[in-house]
Amino acid sequence: MSFGTLRARHGECRYAHHPNGSDAATTMCGIAGFLRATSVNEPGDPGILRAMAAAIRHRGPDDEDVWHAGGAGFAHRRLAVIDPAPHGRQPMLRGDGRWAITFNGEIYNYKELRRELEGEGERFQTQSDTEVLLAALIRWGVQALNRLNGMYAFAFWDSRDKRLLLARDRIGKKPLYYAKVGDTLVFGSEIKAVLAWPDLERRPNLEAIHHYLALQYVPSPFTAFEGVERLPPGSFVEISPGEAPIAKRYWNLSAPVETNPAAKFDVAALAEEARELLETSVRRRMVADVPVGAFLSGGVDSSAVTAMMAIQSSRPVKTFSIGFDHADYDERKYARMVAERYGTDHYEEVVDADASEILPDLVWHYGEPFADSSALPTFHVSRLARQHVTVALSGDGGDEFFLGYQRYGACANMAWIDHVPGFAREAAKWTANAIPAALAGRRYIRGARRLLQYVSSTGLQRYEPMMMYFQQDDRLAAYGELLQPYAAVSSLNILQPYFQASSDMAVGAAWADIHTYLPDDLLVKVDVASMAFGLECRAPFLDVELMEWASRVPAAAKMPGGVLKGLLKKAVEPLLPAEIINRPKLGFGAPIEPWLKRDLFELAEGVLTDSRTENRKLFRPGYAATLLREHRDGIRLNHTRIWAMLILEFWFRTWIDPPLSPTAAPSKQNQQLSKLSC
The missing domain is CATH 3.40.50.620 (HUPs)
Incomplete structure (x- = not known):
């Protein structure tokens, strides 16, 4: 065991704006975006999307990109954890831009899903779980959610049917927040991305604060801001432009x-x-x-x-502990004791x-x-x-x-x-x-x-x-x-x-x-x-x-x-x-x-x-x-x-x-x- 101690003081798939993309299996990241009531994007939309992405830059320091068309817009911040080369950049598009996705997380069974989709005639250009998820949603729709094993939150847009799908993993490992601001739906991996929308007024939600005082946290679907909601685990929102978002369950744990x-x-x-x-x-x-x-x-x-x-593991595992x-x-x-038994590279910090x-x-x-x-x-x-x-x-x-x-x-x-x-x-x-x-x-x-x-x-x-x-x-x-x-x-x-x-x-x-x-x-x-x-x-x-x-x-x-x-x-x-x-x-x-x-x-x-x-x-x-x-x-x-x-x-x-x-x-x-x- 090596030991260190610190003291604390404190169809065809393409990528939006990236014609040279290749393969990447998994990225953790931050996502954000909007859906306007009309099919027209505003001149300032790219700047707004970049502001939303900037609010969650820490979630994905490796890369950033935005996409907008037909009244919808996605922003993506990327942290690459498999094949860190710039292959898996998002938002990802398919079908000449009909479908678009921005995805945070990873699908652990994506290889099995890929084989199943290939058996149904799908062809893939990358090794990424993002492309598999995109193909699954195109072919199976909302039912694809029941086939996923992973941690994820994503937004999927069908420009022909004018339908936006927001979804979150079964137990809530990856977050997703949304708000209806006028006729526009705004969403993001963190509240900060939603608050970056210029017309959203920040008002405290007193009922949520009451529950916070009792529980020490704000329970879903509440947030501390009036008009901003957290999508519950195992749930999705499917919405057309101008509609009110309604969260629905797609999964319930066995009783x-x-x-x-x-x-x-x-x-x-x-x-x-x-x-x-x-x-x-x-x-x-x-x-x-x-x-x-x-x-x-x-x-x-x-x-x-x-x-x-x-x-x-064939190499010593790195382990991290906090002391007081x-x-x-x-x-x-x-x-x-555990670090010594397994010869880990062990690091500590005293707080x-x-x-x-x-x-x-x-x-x-x-x-x-x-x-x-x-x-x-x-x-x-x-x-x-x-x-x-x-x-x-x-x-x-x-x-x-x-x-x-x-x-x-x-x-x-x-x-x-x-x-x-x-x-x-x-x-x-x-x-x-x-x-x-x-x-x-x-x-x-x-x-x-x-x-x-x-x-x-x-x-x-x-x-x-x-x-x-x-x-x-x-x-x-x-x-x-x-x-x-x-x-x-x-x-x-x-x-x-x-x-x-x-x-x-x-x-x-x-x-x-x-x-x-x-x-x-x-x-x-x-x-x-x-x-x-x-x-x-x-x-x-x-x-x-x-x-x-x-x-x-x-x-x-x-x-x-x-x-x-x-x-x-x-x-x-x-x-x-x-x-x-x-x-x-x-x-x-x-x-x-x-x-x-x-x-x-x-x-x-x-x-x-x-x-x-x-x-x-x-x-x-x-x-x-x-x-x-x-x-x-x-x-x-x-x-x-x-x-x-x-x-x-x-x-x-x-x-x-x-x-x-x-x-x-x-x-x-x-x-x-x-x-x-x-």
Whole structure:
């Protein structure tokens, strides 16, 4: 193992305008474009398209091109990861320009699809998955989406039928945003590209902000901007000029299997299946003509991916880890165990509170408020990885599909509450409500009150404290004039349809996470952080075959003996040190709690108690000061709420208040953003 440590401070196919194109298999990139209500392009359209592309230049630093005709326009930024020569340039055209596509992502089964299409008479000029996707859409239409295995977002235009198709992969690994501005539909890989449209007015979406405060992220299809939507995973929009966009599902994950209490499972056989599926998925994602590495946290998921990469690679795998200056958050010793076992070229970066200096960059790149504190280490590990590789594999999805989160265990352990008699539930509810507000914030009393609330609540209500960071009591105490209308609106309503898919509370919680937390938090976090540095991130656990298989495995088999992620641990046990298999799970979040008591207290106080912040009327006067004092003095742990409010205010000052261009690079904005705390 080589080791480095850093300390952080901070028919015929052609290409638009490219007659000499040849072959390229895969490009990761950023896309943008529009569809006008008329078939006439405006003289300024090329400039607008280039401005939209400039806003997401970081997603594809290798190349840029635009195309426009018949009232439609596409922009494309390219990051080449297979055959980096200028072969796979987009937008790509076919049929004398009748069809056009701009595509972000990769299709893992494109060779199989190509053979099938060739059997139906198609002929190809390149080896690219883009050309295969274009041919598939021409021949099979929307039904082609059901045949794809990959991560992707794309726009496909048929100039004769005047139909635009926007689509996103099944689980939401690649993003796509859109807005109707007058009679024009505008879309892009990031909100910044959409905001570059000159007539789009930036207005905060207060309902989305309400959900953000509860969840720490903005759930689909909402965004933080009025009139801008995120296309949900597994969905498409098919639209003609002037029509209103309506998202439709093309794929739904198989419903979770209910556990038969009398059923017995061959855990060893299931573990072998899981290992084989994961190995195949890892192999698919190691294909590239540029250096490939892995994010290695030291947890089971990333360690398993690293081990399988090392076994299948003829060269040492490059691995990347983040550590913290607080031991309770630092997993580097576990990452080193795996790195040493497999002889990886291992790189580390230690993050301390000074890493908060990148907050202006984070706020700019995410484009909307995003309070998951693990965005900080993800941003740092992406920057570190990009110094050495162009592609990195991650362990995302393992916890959701194999029941790895502590909250799933808590759900299973609370099943007894369903058998509590009604009179006892009422007594618990009365006692919880009788606790004086002055005492309810104290740590131990708050815990006792929460237990009483658990006993008196339904399954979904019991889940609220595990996932909601601004609960109803918090909202009533916090919300000012503008947010007050939403104080009684529970964000649990977003989770409810998925949560009720199973009578097993743990399964329902995982099902809700797969459809909300995973695509709208975790995958957004990784996509934005990695693409900020032109790094492609691939997630083997989110292969469609593996996801479908895992959804058919009952919870009792995934947690044999009540062991969280027991099936997956059994599957990868031969590959990993026992310390990795048996260690308790530690989240990837930053040590925001101690930082906000000391290192970041002055910053948070300066921003959140500033008159500029309080004049927004989002929160009650003095509420932020109370939170800060309670947290600093150890009266109540308020760090998640403080952090969410801090990020929200930074977002307002970055995207709503000033006339900053979304095309400006973060480095050019930092002089203004450094004044955020003023």
